[in-house]
Amino acid sequence: MRAKLEALMRSMNLQEGSSSGKGKKDMKDHKFWSTQPVPKHDEQITTMGPIEPSIPVDQVSKVPAPLPKEFEWCELDMNVEKDAKELYDLLTLNYIEDDDEQFRFDYSISFLKWALQPPNWRKEWLVGVRVASNKKLVAFISAIPIQLRTFDQSTLMTDINFLNVHKKLRSKRLAPVMIREITRRSHINGIFQAVYTAGAILPKPISTCQYFHRSLNPKKLVECGFSRIPHKWTLARMIKHFKVPEKTSIPGFREMQQKDVPEVRVLVNKYMERFDFAPVFETDQDVEHWILPHKEVVWSYVVEDPKTNKITDMISFYSLPSSVIGNPKHKTLNAAYLYYYATDVINATDNSKDDDDQEPPKLLGKRLNDLVGDVLVMAKRLNFDVMNGLQLMDNGLFLQQQKFGAGDGYLNYYLYNWRCPDVDDSKVGLVML
Ligand SMILES: CC(C)(COP(=O)(O)OP(=O)(O)OC[C@H]1O[C@@H](n2cnc3c(N)ncnc32)[C@H](O)[C@@H]1OP(=O)(O)O)[C@@H](O)C(=O)NCCC(=O)NCCS
Structure with missing residues (x-):
């Protein structure tokens, strides 16, 4: 088995190239990620711990990250069929697909409800962006809690997933705003670490x-x-x-x-x-x-x-x-x-x-x-x-x-x-x- 199946997986998971280095940008070209507490590509890491200290929860901003004025934040309630269906429709039409536009992930509504509502899930961590004028859902990012062990240390983190921006709104720097906002919402709940996966090569994969x-x-x-x-x-x-x-x-x-x-x-x-x-x-x-x-x-x-x-x-x-x-x-x-x-x-x-x-x-x-x-x-x-x-x-x-x-x-x-x-x-x- 070759070709398409592999090409699908490549493009689904490697939108900016493979780990061999193709598509890897210099840190200075990461306008967003260079401002974030993540290691640089060439950093050799031998110790473990936070990159920046946690801040007291009462000092975390109460104000959502600013969105361009035509958009507004919303929270999705997966127990409300309308919300669940809106998220399904956004993802099924705009989520990860191959370069030839032949295949696109089609997470079912039941899957999304399951994936986004584990024990201790929070509604304020299912974050959408709507067009202010007609309330159409055009972007989404989620966090759920996860107890993750790295080597000998177990830490309560957020697991970030389902980052998606409508196809017509790509390359407008909405993703960094959404990542900032989910980070703030994580901080408000006293969680300062997160785990996420991507096909894209960002600074810096742990594996x-x-x-x-x-x-x-x-x-x-x-x-x-x-x-x-x-x-x-x-x-x-x-x-x-x-x-x-x-x-x-x-x-x-x-x-x-x-x-x-x-x-x-x-x-x-x-x-x-x-x-x-x-x-x-x-x-x-x-x-x-x-x-x-x-x-x-x-x-x-x-x-x-x-x-x-x-x-x-x-x-x-x-x-x-x-x-x-x-x-x-x-x-x-x-x-x-x-x-x-x-x-x-x-x-x-x-x-x-x-x-x-x-x-x-x-x-x-x-x-x-x-x-x-x-x-x-x-x-x-x-x-x-x-x-x-x-x-x-x-x-x-x-x-x-x-x-x-x-x-x-x-x-x-x-x-x-x-x-x-x-x-x-x-x-x-x-x-x-
Ligand atoms: C991933 C996606 C939300 C990015 O949005 P975009 O409109 O293409 O990009 P934006 O202009 O908003 O933002 C670009 C920034 O986001 C970063 N970025 C791109 N994909 C990313 C990802 N998957 N995770 C984290 N950051 C990502 C870029 O590196 C860039 O930051 P930099 O300048 O520091 O390098 C969008 O392309 C999308 O919905 N793709 C289909 C679904 C998908 O691949 N989701 C991610 C699953 S891991």
């Missing part, structure tokens, strides 16, 4: 992860212009190559249920200790929100040991379709994205990640291949066309064997006002939506 794609429906991907039949292959051969078994293989593999939440929390938090940049699921409510299956948004599975009834593994994915623009046959590409997973085989002795002299962690590799194999069976059954994933966590142990192809897209991870040494992609545990 960069490559995209991988696993075809589940080669015929449709080819018809959409999403993948090409490899040289000297036929479509029939491609279909055979990407065929997945009818049934899952691991005894005790089943959908996750409410009663599994406490055990899954312990399992996932333990697994996350393997990484240097990872979320902390502090409460059962966090796991219930983020990991328990959520209709048509998140699918999660556990392995219940048939003998002990202990939950030994979990694995999940979420649904993020793309609109297929101007294709006579297909309107939507059903993409699943690999999400969190965890397994207790790490408790076996040969899996220590930190000891360079150790053999590759065979037991872990075998188990993850089995889990991902089973999740591909489920995704195919659910009619997904492709499973996407990043080279992070322990994905390097299964991507090739499970027939994921490397894309040429990369996702950059950033921290705002938090100095932190670079993190290897295999030490990234955070999956952003």
